[in-house]
Amino acid sequence: MAAVAVTLVRRLLRSGPRPGLCGAGGRELGAAPRRAIGRVAVELDSSTGVAVMKMENLPVNSLSLDFLTEFLISLEKLENDRGCRGVILTSGAPKIFSAGLDIMEMYGKSAEHYAEFWKAVQEMWLRLYQSNMVTIAAINGSSPAGGCLMAMCCDYRIMAENPKYSIGLNETQLGIVAPFWFKDTMVNTVGNRATERSLELGLLYSPPEAHKIGLVDQLVPEEKIQSTAAAVMSQWLAIPDHARQITKSMMRKPTVDRLLAHRESDIQNFVSFITKDSIQKSLQMYMEMLKQRRG
């Protein structure tokens, strides 16, 4: 784990801040002190102990290696800040929470790169799923694949009831397979059968469907999502941190331990899968399809 963290920090120093991408959507949040590294805008309200982490990796908050690195460092800073007890995770990109793993990181790169990328994805899950802070996802846009995983890592999920938005682990639709710890996280959230059907069909759920199966906890009109998240957060913060943290760990540790026990083989699985000619080819086709859509 330490090695991973060192690697991630080194990457961040290498990649540096990204001027122009940082903060645009964050300013409207008010005058609270900003600790923006780049594509993650963090506002910590020291009076409430609640931070808002706004993802701003435009256009669709793809989980690139750089973005994951910044995300992890931002999260780690809050985790170590005794003045911060809760985090609201949301998006500054229009109409999308996060589009999930960045396909560019999975195409035409070296095996070393794939391994480094996958370690960062694992690390994001490990840190977010086990956070000592209360974590609330304010899902103000579509949230497929890795975006859905991030939401499922939180303690509570509020989704904007916009019928254009959808959420789910849709990997099979792209011909790829959600790893076992994505699956475990979903089973923990919606149960075995809903997960089985979701994953085999790569289902993306509308907000009402997602609410019905328990993939999100609450639907609200889009303009109320931040205020609702703040109100829910205050309910969670009424619980003594220590008792809540031990309880959360008791619930989630067995799932975390399964990945920790197989972390290296999970990386090897990913690398050997993604380097297959057939998979590289289908990713290429997928990216060309995306380009044509935009064009």
Added chain:
Amino acid sequence: MAAVAVTLVRRLLRSGPRPGLCGAGGRELGAAPRRAIGRVAVELDSSTGVAVMKMENLPVNSLSLDFLTEFLISLEKLENDRGCRGVILTSGAPKIFSAGLDIMEMYGKSAEHYAEFWKAVQEMWLRLYQSNMVTIAAINGSSPAGGCLMAMCCDYRIMAENPKYSIGLNETQLGIVAPFWFKDTMVNTVGNRATERSLELGLLYSPPEAHKIGLVDQLVPEEKIQSTAAAVMSQWLAIPDHARQITKSMMRKPTVDRLLAHRESDIQNFVSFITKDSIQKSLQMYMEMLKQRRG
């Protein structure tokens, strides 16, 4: 596993085809090539890659050793046929999907016979639950005990909304106990609590109740069950086979491995249970009750 397969094939050769039982209900499906072995009518539509397996072990599709053997060989042929990607499992018997394990195989026979029978029941579950094909149950009749197990093995369950039909693992009502892998399959489908209550009370659910707890996925008017199954199948076949198969295996392998780790002791448990005087006596009483009902 190989030994079991050999034994099953040997049995089939011994028992031979059953003229008169084969195919009657299958002809109406059209002119597609028929590969009927006996009490399982198989129609494979080579244009869609979808086979319909119609159980025709009249009157109630009891899972006898001969029937299970034929069923397994039919399934295996489709599994090995690269032109077949999905199977719709349904019944050619009126008002019943399958009545479950054939009580005649559990009464007044030798320990060797009981062991051979139980191996075939295990094998049916292992093959159907892990099929590489998309499996859809078109439940056009009642489906108690082993019939419910077969339905639960499929990827998706559509049931005719006829109030006379019921489905469930009702073993305790007969004074017997569903084995642990029946239980595991039900837990995977409807969760722990619904399974606990179902199994302790031997509950048979009406179609709306079965739908409510998630034991079946969809209810349709009886005359639409085959067309609905075909429509749902085409949704499932839109997913790349490879990704779907790996996902299915990831979901189901831990459950399968539990039986494989205890397969022999599970057979011994069954044999020692079924050979008890008290169990033989209650099966005898049950059969006499059935005779009186029919008479």
Added chain:
Amino acid sequence: MAAVAVTLVRRLLRSGPRPGLCGAGGRELGAAPRRAIGRVAVELDSSTGVAVMKMENLPVNSLSLDFLTEFLISLEKLENDRGCRGVILTSGAPKIFSAGLDIMEMYGKSAEHYAEFWKAVQEMWLRLYQSNMVTIAAINGSSPAGGCLMAMCCDYRIMAENPKYSIGLNETQLGIVAPFWFKDTMVNTVGNRATERSLELGLLYSPPEAHKIGLVDQLVPEEKIQSTAAAVMSQWLAIPDHARQITKSMMRKPTVDRLLAHRESDIQNFVSFITKDSIQKSLQMYMEMLKQRRG
């Protein structure tokens, strides 16, 4: 286990019967033979084989060491009585089923006392969760923490639909943590996600909410709770005992085995947690708050 039972019996002999607390609420049940030890009034109807265990540890059925000891002996007697096949667990205290573990047993006592108390709590869970009898909870009042655990141990839960009543594992609200086997029991009842949210927030559910998440099976008007329990019991007793008992054990044994494998360390955890200064202090504050409310 034997050592625990011996210790419990010894305690009972030491503590003796409690005149004045016994039986007041029980008389209205009629002329059936009473086997009251003290704060648990037992009425066994030998014609039906159904006993009613009425908790009468006034004012709120706190689970003190003495009360748990009496409860266990009463339960054990019924368990060993071949004329008793089912137990209805209910309360003789007004407006409360059970308030859960007695805080007086967790404050200002010796480590030895805490260990003895915790053994008795474990023993109550082990006996009730694995009872060979059909157990139905007639929840005629609020049921927080340990009271909710008792209800969850039963085979079926009927709750009075009085909006003033609530039920749940609310430990975190007091700054303490439900032990893993409380958690396991709740996961078995309502699934993983509802448990996670319940335990992290220490949620107490209204009767309709409890019914919706499956924490109770049925709601009835308060005056019908005993008659409904009797009617439900007769459905359960229609199932052959032997098959039902094996099925129940198959469902619950893995959960029981987890505690048995860690029973001593679970006691040590409790003792070291409860003897912490910070915990003792917060329990003291909680008790003072309760006193002020009453005063």
